[in-house]
Amino acid sequence: MSHADLQRRAEAAFISAFGAAPKACVQAPGRVNLIGEHTDYNDGFVLPCAIDRGTVIALRRRTDRRVRVVALDYAGARDEFDLTQPLSREGEVHWSHYVRGMAQQLLSLDPSLPGLDMLITGDVPQGAGLSSSASLEVAVGAAFRAAGAIPTLDPTQLALLAQRAENEFVGCQCGIMDQLVSARGEAGSALLIDCRSLSTKTVTLPEGAAVLIAHSMVRRGLVDSHYNERREACAAATRYLGVNALRDVTLDQLATSGLDALTHRRARHVVTENYRTLRAAEVLERGDLAAVASLMAASHASMRDDFEITVPAVDQLVELITDTLAGEGGCRMTGGGFGGCVVALMPKGRVAAVEAAISRHYRSPEGLASKVFVCQPSAGAGALISPLDFGANT
Incomplete structure (x- = not known):
């Protein structure tokens, strides 16, 4: 709408x-x-x-x-x-x-x-x-x-x-x-x-690229999920490492940190995800969708294996879209985790094939079809009409 x-x-x-x-x-x-x-x-x-x-x-x-x-x-x-x-x-x-x-x-x-x-x-x-x-x-x-x-x-x-x-x-x-x-x-x-x-930097999407979002139909809720638990694991890692935030940690430091195995995996996701994000901004500006696809795949694997915030239905949906794109675009879970949506970046010419594959091969655990929509990157918050007269009303 x-x-x-x-x-x-x-x-x-x-x-x-x-x-x-x-x-x-x-x-x-x-x-x-x-x-x-x-x-x-x-x-x-x-x-x-x-x-x-x-x-x-x-x-x-x-x-x-x-x-x-x-x-x-x-x-x-x-x-x-x-x-x-x-x-x-x-x-x-x-x-x-x-x-x-x-x-x-x-x-x-x-x-x-x-x-x-x-x-x-x-x-x-x-x-x-x-x-x-x-x-x-x-x-x-x-x-x-x-x-x-x-x-x-x-x-x-x-x-x-x-x-x-x-x-x-x-x-x-x-x-x-x-x-x-x-x-x-x-x-x-x-x-x-x-x-x-x-600080922010505008990263223009390549001409002809499409942003496709597919809902797994697995509902999630951040307050009631394990989101706060993951956040506390990150905080525990920063306290142990004596840094202000995981942003300040390198992979070499993490490898010799002595963190317990679970907290190490949680921290490793954040440290590697920061690298992937900075790299993605660079290659996206060059229009290199193949490089973006590789980074998105690595991001999803890290969320699945290290941060453990994906669910089987979301993993299935990501695999289906990735296979359909065959290297011409990337896909990963998006959001806090434990359900929700996946995002895919692809040439507009591949959208129809991806939509068809999802319609044909994906159903949620409850048997629901995915809701798919292609989005346009849009402007932030603002007025839709000019507030010409704010005379008080009772």
């Missing part, structure tokens, strides 16, 4: 929910990570791109300090809270926790944050490793910014607030990658991110 379609849907639903037209709409994209998995919270390097699927919020500023939210994709579920009162979450992770967590972070910058009415919709598959949560968090921040609250909030600040919302309020210790590329993505390009300095 295009941004224009999502915008029309959000505006119509806003009128139905709140009895008046919204004053603006904003969007924030999901993302797919081409290479560089579990390196972000280790101060390493990642190479994601924002995708043309995301979250759209129609909004209207209020005269009071209340926030009213309708989640169209959850059967019109509602949440309402008062910005003058402490914000809390209760029970299992819920879509409203991402909204409340972001509001809490914005309040830390501006205690007089105004209330909003918001209608939220989107088309990022949930639990698929495409950062539906980061898309929602960044979109909420963009909504408050568009409403005139914290108008000087720059994309990197917005991403940092969204990361803190997920770490501190939602309870998932994610790195900065998802939020930063959602806020700073550039059309037609991947973004090489140094997760220590937060």
Whole structure:
């Protein structure tokens, strides 16, 4: 669904929910990570791109300090809270926790944050490793910014607030990658991110290349998965090695470190993945898809064997796509792991053959066919219409 379609849907639903037209709409994209998995919270390097699927919020500023939210994709579920009162979450992770967590972070910058009415919709598959949560968090921040609250909030600040919302309020210790590329993505390009300095470099995709995402239909959830366990293993390795982050470790240091076998494998994935990510950015700029394919294959093997975050269905899907491409493109799992999606980079002329192979030969453990879509690298968060008049509405 295009941004224009999502915008029309959000505006119509806003009128139905709140009895008046919204004053603006904003969007924030999901993302797919081409290479560089579990390196972000280790101060390493990642190479994601924002995708043309995301979250759209129609909004209207209020005269009071209340926030009213309708989640169209959850059967019109509602949440309402008062910005003058402490914000809390209760029970299992819920879509409203991402909204409340972001509001809490914005309040830390501006205690007089105004209330909003918001209608939220989107088309990022949930639990698929495409950062539906980061898309929602960044979109909420963009909504408050568009409403005139914290108008000087720059994309990197917005991403940092969204990361803190997920770490501190939602309870998932994610790195900065998802939020930063959602806020700073550039059309037609991947973004090489140094997760220590937060500096970025645009890496233009080769002309004629396609980014294909295939959902394994094995659902995943970062908070409820082993994500935090893997993060703690990395932290244990850094403490043992006496470094600030695994980014600072070389393979030679790791080989003589004396780490126990399990922690050594976890650390080895991160150290080698940083190398692969930097190398992938270099060869991608040269348009060398064969070299990218080799690096993506090595990345997947490392996630499977050293970090142990793949599942058999995902491994099967990667093998099927890799065999079909026969060296003309690469494929790997993408996202936090334990299900979700794979990403493949290939010439556009190979897309039909890959789609046909997946349709014919892949089914999830529950017998479900994969959902496949070809994405366009897209721009980061921003307004979809100009906020010409933010006169308060009650």
